[in-house]
Amino acid sequence: MxxxxxxxxxxxxxxxxxxxxxxxxxxxxxxxxxxxxxxxxxxxxxxxxxxxxxxxxxxxxxxxxxxxxxxxxxxxxxxxxxxxxxxxxxxxxxxxxxxxxxxxxxxxxxxxxxxxxxxxxxxxxxxxxxxxxxxxxxxxxxxxxxxxxxxxxxxxxxxxxxxxxxxxQAYYKGFVKVLIAEKYSRSADGGVGAAKAAGNYGAQFYPTSLAQEKGFQQIIWTDSNEHKYLEEAGTMNVFFRINDTLITAPTSDRILDGITRKSILDLAKHNGVNVDVRKLTVSELIAAAEDGSLKEIFGAGTAAVVSFISHFGFKDKIYELKEQSDSFAVMFKKQLNDIQYNISEDPFGWRKKVELF
Missing domain, CATH: 3.30.470.10 (Aminotransferase class 4, branched-chain amino acid transferase, N-terminal domain)
Structure with missing residues (x-):
């Protein structure tokens, strides 16, 4: 009212x-x-x-x-x-x-x-x-x-x-190293993970500080039940490129419905990129990293827009991601920025001009 x-x-x-x-x-x-x-x-x-x-x-x-x-x-x-x-x-x-x-x-x-x-x-x-x-x-x-x-x-x-x-200015500059969570969780079924509630972020600070002590900047959060499924990266939604397929977790009451995430999914379809919105397991990610089919991991959020992930850690082992000449992350970040800064056309109607006079 x-x-x-x-x-x-x-x-x-x-x-x-x-x-x-x-x-x-x-x-x-x-x-x-x-x-x-x-x-x-x-x-x-x-x-x-x-x-x-x-x-x-x-x-x-x-x-x-x-x-x-x-x-x-x-x-x-x-x-x-x-x-x-x-x-x-x-x-x-x-x-x-x-x-x-x-x-x-x-x-x-x-x-x-x-x-x-x-x-x-x-x-x-x-x-x-x-x-x-x-x-x-x-x-x-x-x-x-x-x-x-x-x-x-x-x-x-x-x-x-x-x-x-x-x-x-830019939130993250350069590449980010992330640690896959094995103990702590960002949210749980039936909780407030899908809301931007202040307490969600306060609860992340301690496990993130433990990861930072090991040389990582952020955590890739896993589900609270089994720590089996990959969900979010730090305060961002997270995308995985396996071969030429872009994979991201479906939204739920645990996962924030990110606006940058939505925009990247629309851009992927606009560019003809194969998209798979599904649960991805930690074991699938490790297997893809070991057989070379894992090409990219990147975070997506308002502050960073697109954050490039160069390494991820799991069970005391670190996996390195090589830079891709045809990087999806680079392409999506440029296309988003070009729309945001009024450099390119906006076929989606996302850009709203502020009336200054």
Missing amino acids: INTDSTLHIEKVTSTRVGEVDFDNLVFGKTFTDHMFECEYKNGAWQRPTIKPYGPMLVYPGMKVFHYGQAVFEGMKAYKDENDDVFLFRPEQNLERINKSSKRMAIPEFPKEIFLEALNELVRLDKDWIQKGDGNSLYIRPFAIATEVGVSASPSKEYKFMILLSPV
Whole structure:
């Protein structure tokens, strides 16, 4: 439900901080733009949406988000082309997914019309923070948290929906080494693996740190029942190329329905690449690595877009993947980037221009 006063209210900064930023040396997600979006949910309805100067919030230690983890988020990007036009990539999909995540976490869904208007206005206001060029973009972080004060074990009756903007460069540069999980799991049947719930990511940090101690950057997660099936890579969906077939796990209540994943599957079909959406076992992967039919593994997600995997480890053995002259990962990343940066035609209608004036 929306409050009768749903007009977007805008409070602009008196002066911008954009001149203080070293855009050549950004740490991913550490720098935020001049403005942020905020909308509160109270008395059964979303209240007046507001864009305001970025800054701290007043929070109470009894807020339910701190005690019961009612928090969901999204990851999106805005891109600037050589003509200084700005584009979003499939924003309706992000709204659909955060509302799906919210529903799973008993958080009220956010209205589409307010989200899209606020997103356009927020990006328009802070367009000077978006740098042109390969790898540069504006990372967009919508999120919702439970704000009702009280420690009773029940869903909050009050929430805050916000959007933050952060100028970024490429998330991963070069190749990534991954370790196949044998003990820890990202999610379980009937759980919240398909939701972008904050706790999903917090639970990954410890096993990932153990992998990093062994020289790997990320983990390829396996199913929680038998650790038999390959599911996701770190915070990304994962693809495997065996011979000339592209294989990825089907989505489920354990696996996130990634927007980059969907886009790569569409691009694969567009390019005539054979796609097999099915469960892939660890033993199949090892056999393919040993007989030479495993050509590529790569991750797919908003932050990295496509992340090239050069090695994977399993049971104290490391398998190396040779670079392919006809790499699917290279092809898909270029085609995605060309659409995102308005370099090529967009036959899918994914690119949405931000109205700057």
